[in-house]
Amino acid sequence: MSADSEDRFGQGDGELLTLTYPKPLPMRLDRWLVAQRPEQSRARIQKLIDAGYVRVNGTTGRAKTPLRPGDQVQLWMPPPEPLPYLVPQAMPLDVLFEDGHLIVLNKPAGLTVHPAPGNRDGTLVNGLLHHCPDLPGIGGEMRPGIVHRLDKDTTGCIVVAKSQEALVKLQVQIQRRIASREYLAVVHGQPAAERGTIVGAIGRHPVDRKKYAVVHDGTGRHACTHWTLVERLGDYAMLRFKLDTGRTHQIRVHCAHIGHPIVGDPAYSRCRRLPIELPGQALHAVQLGLDHPVTGERLVCEAPLPEVFEKLLVALRRRL
Template sequence: MAGEGAFRFPVEAEAAGRRLDLFLGERLPSVSRSFAAELIASGRVLVDGRPRKPAYRLKAGQCVSGSLPPPRPAVFRPEPIALDVLYEDEHLIVICKPPGMVVHPAPGHDSGTLVHALLHRCPTLEALRGELRPGIVHRLDKDTSGALVAAKDAASLERLAAQFKSRSVEKRYLALAHGVPAAAQGTVRLPIGRDPVDRKKMSVRSRKARPAETGWRLRRSWAGAASLLELRLITGRTHQIRVHLAAVGHPVVGDPVYGRRRAAKEAAGGLGATLAAAPRQMLHAWRLSFDHPETGERLSFVCPPPPDMAGLIARLDAASDPAPAAGCPA
């Protein structure tokens, strides 16, 4: 199944026993589980060259291959979706994106995206309908929550995009990670590119990698099993934080692509079940700072962790004594 939209994923030992539709949805972040099931049912997905049902349980060493159908022409219809707005004026809007929301339309996500919500809330975006992603300056993965800025006019879109390109935008994240780093802070400098085996993943072992740098600071830890890290993106590669933390042995809790399923089971102090219950990758865009595209004023916004992440931190606190007690930023 070579060609446009083709994919090929080896089934690693940690994915053994995983349902085919769940496995595919995790490996194709832009594809919903329901759309993955449709692809499988239509025969576009093969396991070791044979079609299978969505509920088929995978075995280690198998190969899942297939292809995505050609994208349909984008149709952006305004939808009345509630947004958690941190700031808004005539030029831009800053929101707290909830986990589970896709930023822009993609295969399997023809509605319910941030773009659809913005078109309903911000009529001026109508003028940017010619764009593939009207108003979108940067994005967060579907299951990453946090602060995100969107432009309301072409001039603001261009100026904000220039700031992201020049790296003058400051992006700080919070992540729950497996294990506890040996130091209190540090910087990960490992180049990132496409994984040499799984082309849908990113890797520090890529033959065509680009420089990537992530600063981090330890905020809290729990019985050696997990830690709350504050991270600063110095570069902005795809999946950068998730790839860097996995590379240094502290993958993001709940990460279905770069995490290790056995890491939660091996957690000390009875915390394994708590960590394994994470509903998604525990990564949150906490603080976003940039220059206003019209006035030049430096703006900074903080988006508190959403209930699922705050709740997991509370359960970790209840199960052990956190250290150090720096608290979770509000």
């Protein structure tokens, strides 16, 4: 434990929690603390242990420390540390639902969700910090709880947690498929069937490392996408997708893999002449369903199609 963490243990605006281990059988320190503080991820608990913010019987603990009946555990939750480059910025937000625990937004095209090197501002997170100035620190940093992400040019429903507890519970819902995410897209060509399922592990493209692809070398992660035909549009089609998994670029990669890339996709579709100019791929997160992390009530949000998506459909229908 560093001298700095020693000096700050139990001091300042953080939270000191003192617990007694009650079980008859030994259990790892990190696993037990996660059970006591379910709003904290296991990775977050392990970081706190490594930083010296957990003591067992007055001695600095380790993640693998076995707890025994009667052991006293002290967990010090330091206040969140602000990111110096992350500043609140006023921007219009299309709010579909909001309460004290979460907010669901209709994200426009061209908006990056989270800051990254070379893209420090103008993101959805910057706008959220302005919209919710009292947003608590999540994951040890002063940033909103992004539960899942949408690509920069993908539009539609995205949920953000306002507390660590809501963040963990919503992420579990996505992992266990309790939360449902449905998308609409216009693709090149027409599939022969009315519906289908695409199963293919997604990993880094073997040649272009900025892209992803369906891979068969064991390096990819399992991905499953269900699709249903909504409308045939001559040389194009509109499909509705439901995800079992949430891999990076999943729908875009799977559509390209079956020979029906998404219209306007700069990475996975060849440049083809379109009746109107698009800002990016014609992919829209139309519906998001989830159980409220506090009340348990089922919440279903729908995002209307963006204007440019509607114009594309009108232009393609005129060609029929």
